[in-house]
Amino acid sequence: MAYFNIERRTLNNGESRYKATVFVKKNGRIVHRESKTFKKKAQANTFGKNRVADIETNGLNSAKTCTIGELIDLYMNDKDLYDKDGRTKQYCIRLLRDCDISKINTDSLKVSDLITHCRNRRNAGAKPATLSHDISYLKAVMKKAHPVFNIDANVEIFEDAFIILKDMELIGKSEKRTRRPTTNELDKLREALAQRQQHHANTIPLTDILDFSILSCMRISEVCGLKWQDLNIEHKTVLVRDRKDPRKKQGNHMLVPLLGGAFDIVMKQPKNKELIFPHNPRSVSAAFQRVRNKLGIEDLRYHDLRREGASRLFEKGYSIEEVAQVTGHRNLNTLWTVYTQLYPHKLHEKNSE
Template sequence: MATIVKRPSGKWQATVRKDGQSRSMSFHKRADATKWARETELSADRGLLTPALSVGASEMTLGEVLRKYRDDVTSEKRCADNESYAINGFLRKCSQLANKKVNKLRSADFVHYRDQRIKSMKAATVVRELGWLQHALDVACDDWGQNLPQGNPVKPVRRPKIDNRRERRLQEGEWQALLNAVNQSRSPLMKPLLTLALATGMRRGELLSMQWRHVDLERRTVFLPQTKNGRARTVPLSPNAVAVLMDLPRADDRCLPLSGNSVRLAFERLRQRAGVIDLTFHDLRHEAVSRFVESGLSLAQVQMISGHRDLRMLMRYTHLQTDDIVAKLAAVGLD
């Protein structure tokens, strides 16, 4: 019996099953998948659908799929460092699941994985992990000849609800405590990185990908050809940001030649040394954008600096200090 389904990649997967044996193939056009299915069914009726043909394409384990996915697919992504780190962690900590053949995987395996991970990780992290697990199995099925008899087992797994809204602002003394702590850091680039994060409101990935050829110190701008939302933008630089950039060495094409993971680990260490609780690197972007608004810039001007695609997203970052609003209301004499 033949079945033809459209994969998330847009390809058409044809599967022929007979007497406990199966064979699958993916095509760009449905017509080609249908033609292949008819020819394979005829071969099966003649007894030519051999076990070697049916099981050979399904011999990969989940671990083998993930290693190939990491090397062939993840390596081409902008988030390659972070995703590769996450995949390597999965391979180390989930060896029992990684050693399963892909055609033996079931949704229950990943439901259990989700329930265990959510105990120690944020919902957004778990959702990202389920995302690359699902994509890896889709690629294995579409491009590497793997057979998933019941479809992708990750797809029906319910994702945890994400609530990324944060109102964390720097409290009195915290910024100085961070700067004092970062002076003890083994990386001389952490202090300029933190200072630029607060001065520009740029994302961590944007700061780490910033190249000298895109920096114009005379015009006090930096051009970002690639950003999280896919839109290039030019970021204006404050005098403080220009001063930091002028003091940086130019031995590399990048202004801050650090990896995302090394920054994550270094920030966690210095945060603990500074005694600052519940602060993430991304909170510095939140703080910067809020300060832009508090300084009197319009939301449209802040949007140009921060790169938010619409004002609704920008409003999530502009939690103005209540005391400032009270002072302004008193100044204008509103009853």
Template sequence: MDKGVWRNYNRSESTSVTDLLIRYQSEILPEKKSRQSVESVIKIVCRSELGGYSLAQLLPESIAKYRDKRLSMVSEKTGKLPSPQTVRHEISLLSRVLNHAMKEWGIPLPLGNPCLQIKMPAQAQSRDRRLVDDEEKSLLDACTNAQTPWLKPIVIFAIETGMRSGEMLETWRYSNKEQTKVSIGLQWTDVDLNKRTAHLPKTKNGEARTVPLSSRAIQVLSDLPHNPNDPRVFGTTYEGIHQAFVRACKRAGIEDLRFHDLRHEAASRFFEKGLREMQVAAITGHKTLQMLKRYTHLRAEDLAKLLD
């Protein structure tokens, strides 16, 4: 104390991991967009042995023990082990909350953030699924026969723009018998057919952007019905499209294709058209080139043509 290095750890001794996560959930999480998935992770950590630890008791060994136990714990719902990526998400969330507690709430930890002192589970390999051979034609043919007329134009628009599902479609979250609108989707007021742009005022990364529209994307919008009483460009929800997309893939005989893979496809096509990294990032909204790289998988045969 005479040297000025003593710190009072009463708050870290009296605050449990569960207490901290619940405070984060009530004070910080409402400002976040991906709230539902974070709430699920918070429940998992709070129910674990780690949830009963005080912050002062948290050691690297405690986190390592949690990591190993989670990786060997079979889910009651699925009957499967959690993926290493799932456990990475859980430890990463706890790490972010601990950093926030130290920096913003003034809760000191005797040994600092223990999550930063352990080996994390292996990071999942990013998906590189692209449309191959005649898959696009087969998929669009199957979309034509879908019960919802919105499916085909939405699939084409996703391939042409690289927009996320939440940027195109109204999205809802369902929890505890309550419905919360997560995204309003693309609105007609944000579309300028003359300038060939679509403005996205709210995106996943929190930064607005304006997406240039190809001739094919413009044609999709021009062919859509325009209900003056409905501000949405696509008069449906992601929930209404998701299952229709799964069924269309099944009818087309296409395996292991997710709706989000259309964003991968779009980003790769942008590069194959000769666009540069910053140009593609401006369209897709990726904040860093490293993030953009995960979604970009170029065909070797297309790159070979550029070498001629």
């Protein structure tokens, strides 16, 4: 037996949304559940009625089609799929939901539709690397359509689409980023962050985290996830759990040496909580961005501190294998080409040692 209900919720801006959830019961227990959210109650009601009628007529397991937007809704409501995606992929999928391409049926998608999508996004200011993410993440969602939701989807077109979109230069790799903060910029950042952390409402050791991020070459999410139980005081190492790896989403633990003053910064922190830096990484990044903007420092991202740290290690004479042990890179070519930007004048300092 199939049936549906509608729930109303209010967004932070006061607007209402209506979530239609369709259920299928068998032998007294729910065997299937799917939902979709609408701006108007009438739309939610229509969806619920039509979906129930479709299930009653064609059965739950009959292959069906829907719009790409509806498929994205199903994907985002599946905790085993969407919740395991990274922030960048989640953001991109939400953005695709609001694009015109979401109105096309999953079994009717053509290469020309992808071309139109890329052109529209390019005209709005998106770069080829961003559009490459669009197409890759849309393909990832479409590939789940049939095996997970029993929805027919024209996934085969993506093989040709990538070739054509590259030839048209609508998609491409991101430009190599070479930005490193200058000594003057870092001094200004430390001074401004020190003033900010003196505010009574601030509990984040911003200057310590800034310096630790450079010395450890860790992402801010990794810094704020370090645990005291994973610190080896004798060896001055720490276990970084679930380190980012494109081939392995979880369980990628790595023992990392705390070089330079990184270990001393750790030992300065209060030991009254499980985490060494028990703070929200987004709050740290936001504080950095506000201070950076106030100082008028242009084109500097928090992630650039990771490049700064790796570049410093190379300038000190560490081998690429040794630097990779700190940064966590499995692909040494990526480490060298993406995370390294050496200052030529530093070679004189090394030569004089």
